Amino acid sequence: MQTIDQRRSFLVVIQVRSPLFFIKEVYFLKLKLQIITILVTSFSSWIYCIAVVVLALIYQAFPGQEQTAVLISTLPMVVMMIAAFASSIMLQVFNKKTIVILSIVVAIISGLLILLVDMPLIGVLICSALLGIPGGIIPAANPTVLTLISPPDILDRVLGWYNAFKMLGMAVFTLLGGIFANTGRFQDGYKTVLLLIPVLLLTILFYPDVDKAEIKGKTKEESKIHIRQAEEENEKLPVIAIGLLLIYLVGAVFWNAWYLNYSDYIVNEAQIGTTALAGVIGSLCSVAGTVAGFLSDIWIKITKRYSITLAFIFCGLFMIVPPLTHSVAGCYVGGIINMFFNLIIVSGLTVYVGRTTHGKATTTAMSLMSGIEASGVFLCSYIVPAIGRRIGGGAGTNMILSGTVLIIIGIGAYFIIKSAHKIAYKEKGNLFNFSMKKNQTEIQEMR
Numbered sequence: 001m002q003t004i005d006q007r008r009s010f011l012v013v014i015q016v017r018s019p020l021f022f023i024k025e026v027y028f029l030k031l032k033l034q035i036i037t038i039l040v041t042s043f044s045s046w047i048y049c050i051a052v053v054v055l056a057l058i059y060q061a062f063p064g065q066e067q068t069a070v071l072i073s074t075l076p077m078v079v080m081m082i083a084a085f086a087s088s089i090m091l092q093v094f095n096k097k098t099i100v101i102l103s104i105v106v107a108i109i110s111g112l113l114i115l116l117v118d119m120p121l122i123g124v125l126i127c128s129a130l131l132g133i134p135g136g137i138i139p140a141a142n143p144t145v146l147t148l149i150s151p152p153d154i155l156d157r158v159l160g161w162y163n164a165f166k167m168l169g170m171a172v173f174t175l176l177g178g179i180f181a182n183t184g185r186f187q188d189g190y191k192t193v194l195l196l197i198p199v200l201l202l203t204i205l206f207y208p209d210v211d212k213a214e215i216k217g218k219t220k221e222e223s224k225i226h227i228r229q230a231e232e233e234n235e236k237l238p239v240i241a242i243g244l245l246l247i248y249l250v251g252a253v254f255w256n257a258w259y260l261n262y263s264d265y266i267v268n269e270a271q272i273g274t275t276a277l278a279g280v281i282g283s284l285c286s287v288a289g290t291v292a293g294f295l296s297d298i299w300i301k302i303t304k305r306y307s308i309t310l311a312f313i314f315c316g317l318f319m320i321v322p323p324l325t326h327s328v329a330g331c332y333v334g335g336i337i338n339m340f341f342n343l344i345i346v347s348g349l350t351v352y353v354g355r356t357t358h359g360k361a362t363t364t365a366m367s368l369m370s371g372i373e374a375s376g377v378f379l380c381s382y383i384v385p386a387i388g389r390r391i392g393g394g395a396g397t398n399m400i401l402s403g404t405v406l407i408i409i410g411i412g413a414y415f416i417i418k419s420a421h422k423i424a425y426k427e428k429g430n431l432f433n434f435s436m437k438k439n440q441t442e443i444q445e446m447r
Contacts, residue, residue, distance in 0.1 A: 031149065031151075033206050034149060034206055034207070034208040035146070035149070035150065035158055036206075037202050037203060037205075037206040037207050037208075038142050038145060038146055038158075038162070038207065038208070039158075039161055039162060039165045040165070040199055040202055040203075041100060041104070041138055041142060041199060041202075041203050041207065042138060042139070042142050042162045042163075042165040042166050042169070043165045043166070043168060043169035043172075043199065044104060044107070044134055044138065044169055044195070044196050044199045045134055045135050045138040045139055045166045045169060046134075046135050046166060046169055046170045046173065047107050047111070047131050047134060047135075047169070047173055047192070047193060047196065048076035048077075048080065048128070048131040048132045048134075048135055049170050049173050049174055049177070050111070050131070050173055050174075050177040050189050050190055050192050050193075051072045051073045051076060051128045051131070052073045052174070053174055053177040053178045053181065053189055054177060054181045054186040054189035054190075055069070055070070055072060055073050057181055057184065057185070057186035057189070058072055058124070058186045060186075061185075061186055062121045065121055068121060068125070069121060069125075071125055072124060072125055072128045073128075075125065075128065075129040075132070076128055076129055076131050076132030076135070077132060077374050077377055077378055078129070078132070078374075078378070079129045079130065079132035079133060079136070080132035080133070080135035080136040080370075080374040081136065081371055081374035081375055081378060082136065083103075083132065083133045083135070083136025083137050084135075084136035084137070084139070084140055084367060084368075084370035084371035084372075084373070084374055085136075085367065085368070085371040086136070087099070087136060087137050087140040087141065087367040087370065088140070088363065088364045088367030088368060088371075090137075091140060091141055091144065091363050091367060092360055092363055092364075095209070095211045096141050096144070096145060096209075096210060096211055097203075097207045097208070097209045097210075097211070099137055099141060100137060100138060100141050100142075100203060100207060101200065101203055101204060101207070103133045103134040103136075103137040103138060104134055104138075104196055104199060104200045104203060105200065106130055106133050106134070107130070107131050107133065107134045107193060107196055108193055108196050108197060108200065110127040110128070110130040110131050110193075111127070111131065111190045111192070111193025111196075112190075112193060113127050114127045114128070114187055114190045115187050115188070115190040115191060115193070131193075132374075135370075135374065136370055136371070136374065137370075139166065139366070139369070139370040139373065140363070140366050140367035140369075140370040140371075141366075142162055143159055143162055143350055143353075143354055143366045143369075144362050144363045144366045144367075145207075145208055145210055146158050146159055146162060146354070147159075147354040147355075147357075147362050147366075148210050148362075149208050149210065155351070155354065155355065156296070156297035156300055156301075156351045156355075157297040159296075159297075159347060159350050159351045159354055160293045160294060160295070160296035160297050160347040160350075160351070161293060161294060162293070162347075162350070163289075163292075163293040163296070163343055163346055163347040163350060164289075164290045164291070164292070164293025164294045164343070164347075165290075165293070166293075167286050167289035167290040167293060167343060168286075168290045170286055171283060171286035171287060171290065172195075173192050173195075174282075174283070174286070175283065176191075176192045176195075177189040177190075177192050178279075180192060236361060237357065237361045237364055237365060238356055238357060238361065240356050240416070240419055240420050240423055241353055241356050241357050241361065241365050243416040243419075243420070244349055244352050244353050244356070244416065244417075244420055245353070245365065245368055245369065245372065247308070247349065247409065247413045247416060247417075248346075248349050248369060248372050249372045249375070249376065250409055251312065251345060251376075251406065251409055251413075252372055252373060252375065252376025252377075252379075252380070253376050253379045253380050253383055253384070254380065254384065254401075254402040254405045254406050254409070255315060255319075255342050255345070255376070255402070255406060256376050256377045256380040257319065257380055257384050257398050257399055257401070257402030257403075258285075258319050258335065258338055258339070258342070258399065258402070259377070260377070260380055260381055260384075260398075261384075261395040261396075261398045261399055262278065262281065262282070262322070262331070262335055262395075262399075263278040263282070264395040265322060265323065265331075265394075265395035265396050265399065266278045266281070266331055268395070269394050269395045269396055270322075270323075270326055270396065272326070272327065272328050272331070273328060273331075277328065277331075281331055281332060281335050281336075282335075284332070284335070284336050285335045285336055285338075285339035286339070288336045288337070288339045288340040288343075289339045289340065289342065289343040290343075291340065292339075292340045292341070292342075292343035292344045292347065293343050293347050295344075296343070296344050296347035296348055296351070297351070299311070299344050299348070300348055300351060304421060305414070305417055305418045305421040305422070306414070306417075307344075307348050307417070307421075308345060308348050308349065308352075308410070308413055308414075308417045309410045309411065309413055309414040309417060310410070311341045311344040311345045311348060311410070312341075312345060312406050312407065312409055312410025312411075312413060313406075313407050313410045313411070314337065314341040315338055315341035315342050315344075315345060315403075315406050315410075316402075316403040316404065316405070316406030316407035316409075316410065317403065317407065318333070318334045318335075318337040318338040318341070318403075319334065319338045319399050319400075319402060319403035319406065320334070320399065320400050320403035320404070321333060321334030321337075321338075322334040322335065322396070322399060323395075323396030323397070323399050323400050324400075346373075349369070350366075350369065351424075352417070352420045352421070352424055353365045353366065353369060354366075355423075355424035355425070356420055356423050356424050380402075384398050384401065384402055385398060387401060388401050
């Protein structure tokens with residue numbers, strides 16, 4: 001039997017602990033909501049892909065202007081690339097949350113103008129180009145913020161989810177754009193931008209404002225010292241991160257060969273199907289990429305320092321399958337597995353960059369990754385065909401060439417990934433938090 005004193009003691013403990021438990025629960029609920037919001041904004045990154053779906057209808061709407069109209073599908077990539085590289089400075093100078101919100105607002109306004117206003121081709125061209133802004137800004141801001149707010153034990157997972165949601169967004173926008181444009185009006189395809197309105201509201205309400213986060217428990221002067229020391233330590237991009245970015249750049253040039261060639265191969269070169277078949281395979285590839293994003297952290301845990309090398313090898317091998325088999329089944333299997341491992345590579349490199357950079361260097365690195373993503377498509381459209389023509393030419397040749405190069409890149413990347421993995425996982429906590437603790441210790445010593 002408990003004595004009265006024991007019961008009173010128990011009640012006192014409950015009274016003391018309850019507020020702490022409550023605060024902890026509120027904190028984790030807020031964190032979950034913030035992470036979900038970041039993932040939802042990631043979903044909206046590639047809204048520009050609507051233009052690719054409705055391009056044929058745009059040709060019909062502006063006959064005789066095909067050479068200009070084709071820019072509607074390519075200019076967003078250029079704007080995306082410019083926005084991504086510019087974000088390396090913008091996200092350090094301006095508030096990250098504000099920049100993300102503005103990019104979504106620009107996309108909504110641009111899409112609604114195309115939908116609601118009867119404008120000449122040049123107007124459609126400009127508005128379509130502006131849809132590329134979120135594709136440059138959001139993929140630079142979101143992984144940076146995720147790296148800052150996510151607990152170390154779930155960082156790999158949420159960075160993978162971030163890439164998964166980008167792919168999911170592309171799949172949904174492409175699907176809905178095609179459905180809405182069934183009316184025969186290309187403008188109706190842009191009804192898809194209405195999905196961004198709830199995304200915008202969610203971003204305004206719950207996107208974490210990391211730039212306003214305060215260092216609690218310190219005086220104003222100590223906070224200044226803390227921030228200054230953190231910036232001095234974290235402003236330089238580590239050599240290992242530069243190596244990872246180079247892998248990303250070279251890889252992006254060649255893994256995008258599937259995206260740029262599979263439809264041409266199926267419809268024109270191999271003549272094994274129509275654009276409908278190409279569309280189905282493309283959609284399934286997007287789904288495979290989405291699944292890969294959700295599973296990338298498991299892949300890294302299982303394969304460890306071999307994760308990126310194996311992903312490159314499988315990505316390359318299965319890119320070669322369609323032209324070697326010359327069959328519909330080969331296109332399905334090759335495309336789906338190729339895209340699965342493509343996103344494993346992208347997610348894995350995002351994780352390694354996030355774990356091996358800190359502070360401003362993380363912002364810079366993620367901005368560069370976003371720019372490289374767009375640059376890869378742009379460079380691939382020139383480099384791969386130019387090399388491919390020397391060994392026969394054609395979409396199939398381009399895929400065989402790119403697949404072979406990806407295998408070589410994967411083998412060479414092992415030595416960089418081995419070092420990156422060692423750096424990324426040598427501490428139980430994430431490296432940003434480790435450096436922050438170091439700065440806190442130094443501040444205490446200064447006191």
